Amino acid sequence: MKIIGILICLLLCSGCWDMKEINQLAIVNLGAADKDPETGRITAYYQVINPSALTNKQSGAAKAAVYTFKFEDFSLGRFTRQTTTIMPRSLFMPHMQALILSERYAKQGITDMINFVELSPDRRTNVIFLIAGSPIETIINSFSPLERMPGRYIRSLINLSGQGFETGYEPIRIKDLAKGMYRKKPMVIPIVSYTSSEPAKDTNRLEDIDIRKKTFLFVGGAVFRHGRMVGRLNFDEKQRYFLLNKNLTNYIETLTVNGDYVDVEASHIRVRRKFNASGLTYRIRATLRIVNNQQTTPVTRGNIRDIEDKFNRQFEAESQAFVRMAANKDWDLLGIQDRGIRDWKHVKVTFKVESDMSAIGNTTGPHTFERGN
Structure with a gap:
């Protein structure tokens, strides 16, 4: 009876009727x-x-x-x-x-x-x-x-x-x-x-080092x-779009601190949005890591606070510029209308940014060399 049952089940199987040969x-x-x-x-x-x-074996043509x-x-x-x-x-x-x-x-x-x-x-x-x-x-x-x-x-x-x-x-x-x-x-x-x-x-057209x-x-x-x-x-606007819509959680930002460039990696970015009577409020938190530091002064606790503060202010300024650009082009890039708000252009958008430096590199100060006469 078991053998008969197995044979009946096999008859119901479709097998490889839809199989296609790769060639x-x-x-x-x-x-x-x-x-x-x-x-x-x-x-x-x-x-x-x-x-x-x-x-591995290729024929002539x-x-x-x-x-x-x-x-x-x-x-x-x-x-x-x-x-x-x-x-x-x-x-x-x-x-x-x-x-x-x-x-x-x-x-x-x-x-x-x-x-x-x-x-x-x-x-x-x-x-x-x-x-x-x-x-x-x-x-x-x-x-x-x-x-x-x-x-x-x-x-x-x-x-x-x-x-x-x-x-x-x-x-x-x-x-x-x-x-x-x-x-x-x-x-x-x-x-x-x-x-x-x-x-x-x-x-042959690709045989160039550049x-x-x-x-x-x-x-x-x-x-x-x-x-x-x-x-x-453009590339920066596209990146800001994904940041503010909670898609992107990691990116590189270039800051100017004490007149010199500092590149920081912002990771674990957490974005919270809240609608209230005054408008739309963004709360952003990010963890920072220095990946390039061109400052000529040592990295002190006060300098780290300067970098964090610069990142916070720059993130807010760039986000506000992004909001104005979207309104001017009639693009609701923040999806405010999807919340049932028709007059989305007049919604006040504010940003509250907090960052925390987690790593500064292997050394706290730059290498300097004074040339003699």
């Missing part, structure tokens, strides 16, 4: 898209992994780690069918590292792209989303240094930059965008650019409101 798949590592605002025609790019180039396929159509759903006209393998999207859209596509609205990814069962909604600060053709057709696949290179940059975030990553996944579309508070998405006007289509001439670079953030790009933030 039958076109595994997409990086995707990109552009949309013409006049015609609505969409250009899609699929960067497909070349498995033979990633093995198979040197590129990825190949870029380009298609044009008016509907996102038609691209899968189009790939069968040139790709000898089935399109496979679940391993895509990032999705990059052109700036003009983002300004028209990205709701169609979000719906396309969200409603497709074979696509991951945790794929990261980026805006192109350079022409899509340049970004998608360039090799990357140190990493053979540009998609993995860009994903690694995002993972490293997200180490200071509370969750370990920036909230820039497709599913984060889908949730943020219904809020009044805009979302900020990284802008990736390429440092050269010409793409590095072959590895890699910054031809590489990928993050240059700030794109501001999205209800799924449409409405403007840009």
